[in-house]
Amino acid sequence: MARALIQLGGTKLGASLRYVQAAQRLGLRPITFSDEPTRYDHFGAKGAETIRVDTDDLDALIRECSRLQETYGIAGITGAVDPVYATVGKLCRHFDLPGPNPDAVEQCCDKYTQRQLLAASGVPMPAYRLATNAAEVEDSAAEIALPVIVKPAVGSSSVGVRLCRNVDEVVEHTTYLLGGKHIWRSSPRILIEEFAQGPHYIAHTMGNEVVGIEVADFGPPPHFVLREGIFPAPLADDEYKRIADVSLSCLQALGLGWGPACIEFRWTKRGPVVIEVNPRLGGSQIFELAYGFDLITEHIKLVIGDKCDLRRRHSHVAAWRCLLPDRDGTLDWIDGVARAAAVPGVAEVKLCVGPKTPIIRNGDELDALGWVMAASPSLAQTKAILQSAVNLIGWSITPFPSTDEVTLT
Incomplete structure (x- = not known):
């Protein structure tokens, strides 16, 4: 009898496809459950199966x-995104398969509950408050002191997260979140946090082991759209140890001792403070480029009850850059991809859009037009390769007609 890997589909099609490909390399039959199976039509061409199921049921x-x-x-059950990961854990328990603790995942996905659990364990964090209405948001922002981060207490992919530098911006974003434009997966609750300033690091873990630490940067405020990253981060030994130690404290406080997690930090005047713990796999391709092993494959091994192997095959420096648009409008053209991909040391050039696509920036990770990844034996060389490739890619976006122009037409 063939062995199947069940995957609950989500918004990250690229990550879902990599799970499909890794499952096939391990001799498994990949089957994706989705409430929108047409989004995975291209998976079928790669020998995978997609079944329509309500992933919330x-x-x-x-x-x-x-x-x-x-x-x-059924060899195992998994998923690539936060919203389905607790359900993955419940299915694994029902069918007596290895998987994440669903209670721990649910607690972690509620950012306020996560904050409370981390605070009780003495984990360093920014100041925070919870609010359910506009007045409470304004009061909380005043207590913490501007600027603050205002975001949904439950959410993912930076959707609805904004830096508010003054009272007007707090009111504006609160109105957006509570005014019917933001889609809530649960009852509306808003988290207000101190804006911790400093370099942004991401610790990637598997089980109770820190696999590596990445340094990343964002696009322009007030949103937090990741723009680029370098792995491994150029850290001194004591800096690495401080981030790793806090990471392990987070896993213990949240009960996340099985499988992957990624923990986001800012290095402030107080040292590393925890911005967010995500109870699932973060970026995966960077590990293969930098260390020679595929973290998705190793995760699937855990899912099907095998041991994962996180030994480094080599030690390179990998980097990525998202192609972020600077305006809304219609994408007229984008070119230079083939030339960029041909640059020695470039590992991947991926586009998410094509000509005539409407570009609407929402201030989350789906804003990117695509990305470029590169690797080499040294940090300086990798940076130079990445910049050379990015410089070869260009595009043109025609702004949408203004209301006045449409009226005159």
């Missing part, structure tokens, strides 16, 4: 897995 997922058991042996 646990009973429906159990029924579908039970039906598949008549044809396949």
